[in-house]
Amino acid sequence: MKGTVFVQHKPFTEAYERAAEELDTLIMHGEEIGRGEIHEHGDDGALPASHVVVWLAPLNAGECGLYGVFKVRSDEDGPYQAELFAFYDGKQGRPGWQSREEARAWMRENYPEYVEV
Amino acid sequence: MEELIEKNYKLPLAGHVWEFNEMRFHRDQKGRLLIAVEETKRINRSVANAICSTDEVLSADEFVFLCRLCRTSNADVAKRVKADPSTPTKWMKRGTVPALESEVLKKFFWQRVFGDEIEKDSQRTQRADGADELAQMGKTAIEKKWADVPKRDTAA
Numbered sequence: 001m002k003g004t005v006f007v008q009h010k011p012f013t014e015a016y017e018r019a020a021e022e023l024d025t026l027i028m029h030g031e032e033i034g035r036g037e038i039h040e041h042g043d044d045g046a047l048p049a050s051h052v053v054v055w056l057a058p059l060n061a062g063e064c065g066l067y068g069v070f071k072v073r074s075d076e077d078g079p080y081q082a083e084l085f086a087f088y089d090g091k092q093g094r095p096g097w098q099s100r101e102e103a104r105a106w107m108r109e110n111y112p113e114y115v116e117v
Numbered sequence: 118m119e120e121l122i123e124k125n126y127k128l129p130l131a132g133h134v135w136e137f138n139e140m141r142f143h144r145d146q147k148g149r150l151l152i153a154v155e156e157t158k159r160i161n162r163s164v165a166n167a168i169c170s171t172d173e174v175l176s177a178d179e180f181v182f183l184c185r186l187c188r189t190s191n192a193d194v195a196k197r198v199k200a201d202p203s204t205p206t207k208w209m210k211r212g213t214v215p216a217l218e219s220e221v222l223k224k225f226f227w228q229r230v231f232g233d234e235i236e237k238d239s240q241r242t243q244r245a246d247g248a249d250e251l252a253q254m255g256k257t258a259i260e261k262k263w264a265d266v267p268k269r270d271t272a273a
Binding site for chain 2: 004005006007008009010017020021022023024025027029059060083
């Protein structure tokens, strides 16, 4: 990827704070489990974008893994910017899953338009 | 996207509030403030360095932060200090890691975070010719490494 990956910093919420802490780990160690093409107009025009769903297994038994969805913007030369816009870790009442299979099942049920990878 | 630099920025992490000399953000066209992965990585590494450089025992929050950053499970930690697999859970309940184990783990985590970088620096140093080049490399490396050591403020 030519550009970089962002997460929203403010308005500040604890979920976004944890997402910022985990962003690098999620990118470096996570695996793609789903992908969907979206048809929305970007801020800078009608550029294509994809949603990429990434899963990272928990470190310890009984904990939840990390589930993040990135919006990846591309131009004719390929992807140039990504933003983490959904992040679930099972903490503070947020959804969370202990296994990839559970995460996949939730994705399948709630986002049937995503193609499983 | 507009880049912003905020001075003396305070950020809660690993059970403390850290003050960074500079934090880099981006503002998008909707006015939202974003942070790039390079900056989150720099912050995590700076805090890891600060935690591992103190003489204090590791708190439970610091221990969890370092485990997460280094992708190290409780089972891996227990093996490292030759303890029962349930021992790290007991530390977390107690709120601190014992002194001896803290020392061992701080060295282990620091090596995990910075080991590759030190190895690359070492290889570069071996390849360099001439004292001037070495001196410049050393100066640049030191300036880069210690330019923004965060100050630990108060408990978060």
